[in-house]
Amino acid sequence: MLLAGRGSLADGLGRGWSLSAYEGFLHDPAFADSLLFSLKIATLSTTVSAALALAVVGAVSASRRGRAALETAARATLAVPHLLAASAFGLLLSGAGLVSRLTHAVGWTDGPADFPVLVADPVPSAVLLTYVWKEAPFITIMLLAAYTPAVRDLESAVRTLGAGRLRRLRHVTLPLLAPALTEACLLDFAFTFAAYEAPALLGATVPRALPVEAVELYRSVELDDRPAALALAVVIGMVIALVALAAATISRRLLRARTGS
Amino acid sequence: MxxxxxxxxxxxxxxxxxxxxxxxxxxxxxxxxxxxxxxxxxxxxxxxxxxxxxxxxxxxxxxxxxxxxxxxxxxxxxxxxxxxxxxxxxxxxxxxxxxxxxxxxxxxxxxxxxxxxxxxxxxxxxxxxxxxxxxxxxxxxxxxxxxxxxxxxxxxxxxxxxxxxxxxxxxxxxxxxxxxxxxxxxxxxxxxxxxxxxxxxxxxxxxxxxxxxxxxxxxxxxxxxxxxxxLYARPASLAVARFLGCPTALPGHVTPQGRFACLLGELDLPDTVAHRGPGHLVIRPEAVQVGTGPDTVAAVVHSARPEGAFTALVADTAAGPVHVLLPPGTSPALSEHLRLRLPVAHRWVVPDRHSPAGPPSINGVAGPGPAAC
Amino acid sequence: MRRALRKAVFAVLTLWIAAPLLPLLIWAFAGRWVYPALVPQEFSLRAWGQAAAPQQQVIAATGTSLALALTTALTATALGALAARGLVLYRPPAAGLVRLLLLAPVLVPPFALAVGVQEVFVRAGLSDHPTGVALVHLVPALPYTVLVMIGGFATYDLRMEQTARTLGASRTAVLRHVTLPALSPALLAAATLAFLVSWSEYLMTVLVGGGVVTTLPLLLFATAAGSGNQALTAVLGTLTVAPPVLLFGVGAALLRRNRAVWADPDHDPSPSFATPEIER
Structure with a gap:
């Protein structure tokens, strides 16, 4: 099915339309803006989520109950659909949203107009918040899954050799969780780079995230827009492929360091 | 000390x-x-x-x-x-x-x-x-x-x-x-x-x-x-003896003269046994021999099973079962009557737990005190 | 001190989860909630009544969503279990490559996937049809079920089946008495994930369903994006979030009961280090 999808994609683009759709991108500054915008969203949300997940997992690593509580919390957020998270953050962060009411109640802001624009702003704060809210738990779960009893046994073994808490984190926990972290970050990046819902609901009209742009073009009534939409799909796919390649290289290097082959 | x-x-x-x-x-x-x-x-x-x-x-x-x-x-x-x-x-x-x-x-x-x-x-x-x-x-x-x-x-x-x-x-x-x-x-x-x-x-x-x-x-x-x-020669308790592969334990008591009185009669003990009063005679299966002569005791074969090249024998005596590890070559039949030699040097007495406490033995027989060696 | 810290951590975690969900719940029951009030001026069930009205299609869409999600969960779990069994237990020559291909759909942009699939579906007459949508939902769901089932089979010992066969169990009896019970935690987890993937899917449903197949996320998106009707958005959101959360909760409870039976006795009361309360 995947191959069919890919193949038909190449068909729809390559034959008859040549590369004019791609050429169009080169002359269109909006395309560059969209690409950068999407890259920014994906990179930022992945980095922040990963940092948050690592910090939390590192903080509760020692206690079994802490890990259990964290896992339950992470699972609960994992169960929430992205679209719903985006809608909920919309209700929370909009000019007349709950946070804005809170700041007004405390006396920090005077009205909806005074509240910093988080939704539908060129700086995609609400989109990023939604993603971090959803993806930090995801990475946490991936990390907890890799944080096996074997890893914890190694930590206590190394303890008897004189390694304190921070050193255990640096010399045992991090290196052993690195493959899982790489994988989680890749999945996270691929998702946030290609997802439509959150930027469509919470993003600005200019610049538009790449997937939003692609969907708009695809639905456009003008016939010329269709190949452009498909070309955008290819661009999105290629960026993800590049990132996947980088992640594969990193994890191969991590693996090689472990087997020495 | x-x-x-x-x-x-x-x-x-x-x-x-x-x-x-x-x-x-x-x-x-x-x-x-x-x-x-x-x-x-x-x-x-x-x-x-x-x-x-x-x-x-x-x-x-x-x-x-x-x-x-x-x-x-x-x-x-x-x-x-x-x-x-x-x-x-x-x-x-x-x-x-x-x-x-x-x-x-x-x-x-x-x-x-x-x-x-x-x-x-x-x-x-x-x-x-x-x-x-x-x-x-x-x-x-x-x-x-x-x-x-x-x-x-x-x-x-x-x-x-x-x-x-x-x-x-x-x-x-x-x-x-x-x-x-x-x-x-x-x-x-x-x-x-x-x-x-x-x-x-x-x-x-x-x-x-x-x-x-x-x-x-x-x-x-x-x-x-x-x-x-x-540990092998002078176990402090029957549990120790049993764990170390010495299941033989014949009940009796050590006389003030330092001999072991049991249903087999009075048996000589090595000087290392300082304990007096009730206890169990233990002896390792490898030390027991089948033989004849005045220093042997009568026994009936209760069970015999091969243990590698050796034969693990349990023989009933008047005082209780004795475990013997026989070297290759001999293998007595069930219910066969034979005589066992229990070499004096290998005998040891484990005091009964609630025996009237004599002076503690040099080898720390009683309790978990550190051994003086 | 330590207890205080633990409580603080719990509080932060709870706040983290509740922050976006709480306003949703309040909005769903708010009759009038004008800025800058912190709590609604009046509560009402008006939005729920609105959602129940037939012209809103909410009830029909919920049904469609449920049917799609259940179909996806069942199919994806069955296929995932078969694929994982083949990959883990029989180790085919190119297992690595097959695994990679099976997992690839996670990385493929949903837009590209939907658009590509659409070309095929138009020719096959599956576009704008629930069957087509169900098939598309299968694509992103499969990698998850395969992954979870690979994990499930990793600790599964084929010799258990062989033992059962030598004890006189038929193939179906083995499946019913050995395989399914042993794998039930993994199967449950896989089905939950697949359900969730299908339940949350928006973009591919829109593109492949062509507006004919209406699911709950479609209504939620339309309301959230266009209407400005926050109460209705919140009601649709609550409807969207309830089943997955419920499912996860029930799944977790079932798993916990199951784990007690299948727990490895070697790892139980006082394992090598996993001893409780190992001090800092």
Whole structure:
């Protein structure tokens, strides 16, 4: 099915339309803006989520109950659909949203107009918040899954050799969780780079995230827009492929360091 | 003998250690006292589930005891975390860092003490030479065999320059022939460095082969601590005798003249038996012989089964069953009448628990006191 | 001190989860909630009544969503279990490559996937049809079920089946008495994930369903994006979030009960280090 999808994609683009759709991108500054915008969203949300997940997992690593509580919390957020998270953050962060009411109640802001624009702003704060809210738990779960009893046994073994808490984190926990972290970050990046819902609901009209742009073009009534939409799909796919390649290289290097082959 | 002030300070000393896991009523360790003489190798022997591993956890600091104290060279270290305690552990699994080479694994403890990478590696190479693996320094743990990995783990533990070295069943995952070489390596290295060492094992031959003294643990209590030969020749209780493969126990009592009175009559005892009063006569199956003459006792074969080249025989005497290990060649039939010689030098009497307490024997027969040897 | 810290951590975690969900719940029952009030001026069930009205299609869409999600969960779990069994237990020569291909759909942009699939579906007459949508939902769901089932089979011992066969169990009896019970935690987890993937899917449903197949997320998106009707958005959101959360909760409870039976006795009361309360 995947191959069919890919193949038909190449068909729809390559034959008859040549590369004019791609050429169009080169002359269109909006395309560059969209690409950068999407890259920014994906990179930022992945980095922040990963940092948050690592910090939390590192903080509760020692206690079994802490890990259990964290896992339950992470699972609960994992169960929430992205679209719903985006809608909920919309209700929370909009000019007349709950946070804005809170700041007004405390006396920090005077009205909806005074509240910093988080939704539908060129700086995609609400989109990023939604993603971090959803993806930090995801990475946490991936990390907890890799944080096996074997890893914890190694930590206590190394303890008897004189390694304190921070050193255990640096010399045992991090290196052993690195493959899982790489994988989680890749999945996270691929998702946030290609997802439509959150930027469509919470993003600005200019610049538009790449997937939003692609969907708009695809639905456009003008016939010329269709190949452009498909070309955008290819661009999105290629960026993800590049990132996947980088992640594969990193994890191969991590693996090689472990087997020495 | 009675005061400890004159005695040298033990390298490792566990005092009244009690550990109860949450959710369990019975303690895993129940007021355990254990002294390991400085620079000596003690084998901690016992059946699985007796609390051996918990003892290692407590000594290393990975587990804080519910009650009791851990002393290293006379200092109380109960509250000192494992990373600052100077007690290195070799576990049943090698526990090498998979992402580090053999050399960097062994260099790890020195790095933790803040030494430069170069110094640490130089020192690590010396440790690897000691265990004969310097040629494998550049390999990764996955490329090692089980025995090699465990040798690297030993080198790494030694590189920590520990005050006490703990080995928690380090050879039990290895095959028998490899186990022997590892034992030899351990004794050589231990004698050379004179580091206070505790070897946890469930294998009595291993304990007897390497240890200066053996502590026998059961259900969280110390049954007896003695030199290996003494442990076999002079068990403190029937439980010890039975664990060490000596099931024969004939009830009776030791007369004031130092003879053993039982249903077989009065039997001579060696001078080493200081106990007087009720007790059980124990004698190892290997020591009993089939023979004739005035110093033999009558017996009827109850069961006989081959044990390797030997025959394990149980013969009923007037005082109770006697276990015999017969050399190859002889194999009596069931219900056959024969006579058994119980050589005087191999006889030993285990006092009954509630016997009127005589003066405690030199070998620390009663209770968990440290053996005076 | 330590307890205080633990409580603080719990509080932060709870706040983290509740922050976006709480306003949703309040909005769903708010009759009038004008800025800058912190709590609604009046509560009402008006939005729920609105949602129940037939012209809103909410009830029909919920049904469609449920049917799609259940179909996806069942199919994806069955296929995932078969694929994982093949990959783990019989180790085909190119297992690595097959695994990679099976997992690839996670990385493929949903837009590209939908658009590509659409070309095929138009020709096959599956576009704008629930069957087509169900098939598309299968694509992103499969990698998850395969992954979870690979984990499930990793600890599964084929010799258990062989033992059962030597004890006189037929193939179906083995499946019923050995395989399914042993794998039930993994199967449950896989089905939950697949359900969730299908339940949350928006973009591919829109593109492949062509507006004919209406699911709950479609209504939620339309309301959230266009209407400005916050109460209705909140009601649709609550409807969207309830089943997955419920499912996860029930799944977790079932798993916990199951784990007690299948727990490895070697790892139970006092394992080598995993001893409780190992001090700092």
């Amino acid at each position: 009675t005061s400890s002030s004159s005695a040298p300070v033990p390298g490792l000393s566990l005092k009244r250690i009690t550990v109860t896991y949450p959710g369990h009523r019975e303690p895993v360790l129940d007021g355990l006292d254990l002294d390991v003489a400085d620079g000596r190798l003690l084998a901690l022997l016992g059946p699985s589930g007796c609390g051996k591993t918990t003892t290692v956890q407590v000594a290393s600091g990975l587990l804080t005891p519910s009650r009791g104290a851990v002393h290293l060279g006379g200092t109380d270290v109960t509250r000192i975390p494992p990373e600052h305690r100077g007690v290195a552990v070799v576990f049943q699994q090698p526990m090498l860092l998979p992402h580090r080479t053999v050399l960097d694994n062994v260099a790890f403890p020195a790095r933790m003490r803040g030494r430069s990478r170069r110094d640490a590696r130089t020192a690590a190479l010396a440790q690897l030479e000691r265990v004969g693996l310097d040629a494998l320094a550049a390999r990764y743990p996955r490329q090692l065999s089980g025995g090699q990995a465990q040798r690297v783990a030993l080198a790494r533990a030694l590189a920590a320059e520990p005050a006490v070295l703990l080995l928690d069943e380090p050879f039990s995952a290895l095959d028998p022939s490899l186990r022997h070489t590892m034992r030899d390596l351990l004794t050589t290295v231990q004698r050379e460095l004179a580091v206070t060492t505790v070897l946890v094992t469930h294998d009595q031959t291993e304990a007897a082969a390497v240890a200066d003294s053996v502590a026998l643990l059961d259900q969280g209590r110390l049954l007896q601590q003695a030199q290996p030969a003494d």
